[in-house]
Amino acid sequence: MAEKQDAISLLKQDHREAEELFEQFEKATGDGRKQKIAEQVCLELSVHTAIEEEIFYPACEGKVEEDMLKEAYVEHDGAKVLIAEILKGGPDDEFYDSKVKVLSEEIEHHVKEEEKRMEGIFAQARKAGLDMDALGEQLAARKAELTEQYKKSGVPTPKLTTMETTSV
Ligand SMILES: [Fe+2]
């Protein structure tokens, strides 16, 4: 087990891992390898968006600019749609690589909104005095639980929080 992390360093570490996997995907050759990396990043991002939506974002309610939080939920839903598409498909699909690429670009934008210095979601949450140690423990526990579950039974059909279309 990793040593205890506060909420922000845990979430940032997830971001760095996703970026690393997207980079590996770009460099990978061979369909099997590409699919393995894509599935790994989809699993990790599914866990990440879930723990943010279950634990971190609700804790930010009333402490972080409402518009930013709402946009974050919509961005998550956009990512979930692409993730579901990628998991359903495979490298033979005409648009497979493009979907992974667009997902990485969307995530890059989203991560910037979360991590932006001074005014990002994390910075605002820190400034508002959220208990990052306690949240970090909750996030880590839920992350471990969901990771195991998704590895065992696959990533479930995503729940869309903000869309009229509620499933993919
Ligand atoms: Fe995040």
Ligand SMILES: [Fe+2]
């Ligand atoms: Fe997020």
